[in-house]
Amino acid sequence: MNKTFRAYQLQKTNGTVTGAVTTLTQNDLPEGEVLIKVQYSGLNYKDAMANMPNSPIVNQYPFIPGIDLAGEVVESVDDRFEAGDLVIVTSYALGVSHDGGYSEYARVKAEWVIPLPQGLSLAQAMLLGTAGLTAAMSVAQLQQQGIEPNSGPILVTGASGGVGSIATALLANLGYEVEASSGKQASHSYLTTLGASAVMTREDVVGEKVRLIDKQQWVGAVDSVGGETLAAVLSKLKYNGVVAASGLTGGIEIPTSVYPFILRGISLIGIDSVYCPMETRKSIWLRLGSDMRLSDEQFKQITNRVISLEELSSNLPTLLEGQSLGRVLVKI
Ligand SMILES: NC(=O)c1ccc[n+]([C@@H]2O[C@H](COP(=O)([O-])OP(=O)(O)OC[C@H]3O[C@@H](n4cnc5c(N)ncnc54)[C@H](OP(=O)(O)O)[C@@H]3O)[C@@H](O)[C@H]2O)c1
Structure with missing residues (x-):
């Protein structure tokens, strides 16, 4: 299968970095054991840094940012996951040196993937995110x-x-x-x-x-x-x-x-949530779906807005100004 899909991709041309929604095929994705149909991502401070013209964290272009993603497994060559599983991935190299979550499809390492914790929807998991x-x-x-x-x-x-x-x-x-x-x-x-x-x-x-x-x-x-x-x-x-x-x-x-x-x-x-060990990560995510779960009302309160891939280029820079309130959810 090599169908086309949309992704927000950063390109560097003559030293200038620009981000735009583009059409890719699955052959354009990096190697990994798990292919995910992404449904939601979020906006993190690090995503805004990745989007900067002289980004201190991205050094390869073209590149898809987005350090968080939640979606459904489409294919997996790792037997811990199978098609139809709902999963989340946050941080590791995602959206920094490995193409990230601002994309309809993502291919990632199996060791980064966490089953969606009970008690959370995919959208709620991404309102939390990194x-x-x-x-x-x-x-x-x-x-x-x-x-x-x-x-x-x-x-x-x-x-x-x-x-x-x-x-x-x-x-x-x-x-x-x-x-x-x-x-x-x-x-x-x-x-x-x-x-x-x-x-x-x-x-x-x-x-x-x-x-x-x-x-x-x-x-x-x-x-x-x-x-x-x-x-x-x-x-x-x-x-x-x-x-x-x-x-x-x-x-x-x-x-x-x-x-x-x-x-x-x-x-x-x-506190480092980027490379924190998988065991800790899983136990904290389980708590976020149980004794630490925000109420539905609190999820609404922290939702600043829901944006599309097309709105990323105008929304990412504003995060660096420190004026944002709560969380921005990206619906892919
Ligand atoms: N260690 C890790 O693993 C890890 C993981 C995630 C995030 N982080 C870091 O945590 C920080 C926050 O991330 P975030 O996603 O919450 O970002 P965010 O949503 O953009 O929030 C940052 C907040 O910091 C405050 N702020 C901004 N500029 C400031 C300044 N000059 N002086 C003092 N306060 C300022 C503002 O809150 P007020 O207006 O309310 O003061 C702003 O809303 C970032 O530095 C990010 O890189 C680290």
């Missing part, structure tokens, strides 16, 4: 470190973004008191509806200047911002506090010192 997996891994780490709902307030930074919105909802559902910080005034009622008990500005977290050690405010934090924000969080966590750090929208350098660690026993835990 952002949801990252948020859930962050929350699971706080739990593993002994931070319980009655331990005290938890801060979520970059709260109106994908990772932040989902972390806010997950923590609130599990009974934690969530304080959300956001750079968008317009996001305050959105975050309260998702379950935050208080919403503050980015400046409220950082203050006039980041101190090496500061007044103790939170027992834990989910930080997808990095930079000065993470430094401020480290300085303001309560004794034995824990921060799960996953992102860099606020910068890659952390102007901190050893003080939070040696004076307050603070733990800084790194």
Whole structure:
């Protein structure tokens, strides 16, 4: 079978990268054991970075971005999967060095594929996507470190973004008191509806200047911002506090010192949802369909909009401006 299909593909011509919907055949897809008819994908910060003219993460063209996909198996030469299975794939090399999810068909390595977890539809799985997996891994780490709902307030930074919105909802559902910080005034009622008990500005977290050690405010934090924000969080966590750090929208350098660690026993835990082991990945996805499942109402609340392949070229760049709220679902 070598039928034609549509995909959003990046092309590099005379040093200029442009993205457009194009027609391909299955022979154009990379090698892999599982061929999937993609039904949904999502928009992640990394997808916007892949779409940049001088992308720091894509170095081969033509290329199909999209780090997440959900769909139905069409063919598999790996006996763990068969035609008709509903599956999801998030991260690994997908949409970075292996053609990704912005395509009606994708061929991927069997070792990246996860059966659609019970309790989630394909669309809901992609409303979560890599952002949801990252948020859930962050929350699971706080739990593993002994931070319980009655331990005290938890801060979520970059709260109106994908990772932040989902972390806010997950923590609130599990009974934690969530304080959300956001750079968008317009996001305050959105975050309260998702379950935050208080919403503050980015400046409220950082203050006039980041101190090496500061007044103790939170027992834990989910930080997808990095930079000065993470430094401020480290300085303001309560004794034995824990921060799960996953992102860099606020910068890659952390102007901190050893003080939070040696004076307050603070733990800084790194979250990587890209190459996290399959066993962990599966167990977190199972939780996202069960005890961590967002309510149907919360799925609606985090859905910023649903877009088509044709709308990707105008939607991807806006994510880098930090103005997005919640999640954008891509219906293939
Ligand atoms: N480690 C991993 O495995 C992993 C996985 C997924 C994502 N990530 C990273 O996590 C971060 C968030 O991803 P996402 O998909 O949630 O992105 P997103 O939906 O674009 O959200 C990013 C949010 O960060 C905040 N922000 C933007 N610019 C900022 C700035 N200059 N200073 C402070 N805050 C800023 C904004 O929220 P407010 O306006 O509410 O402050 C924005 O909505 C990205 O850096 C991404 O690369 C890492």
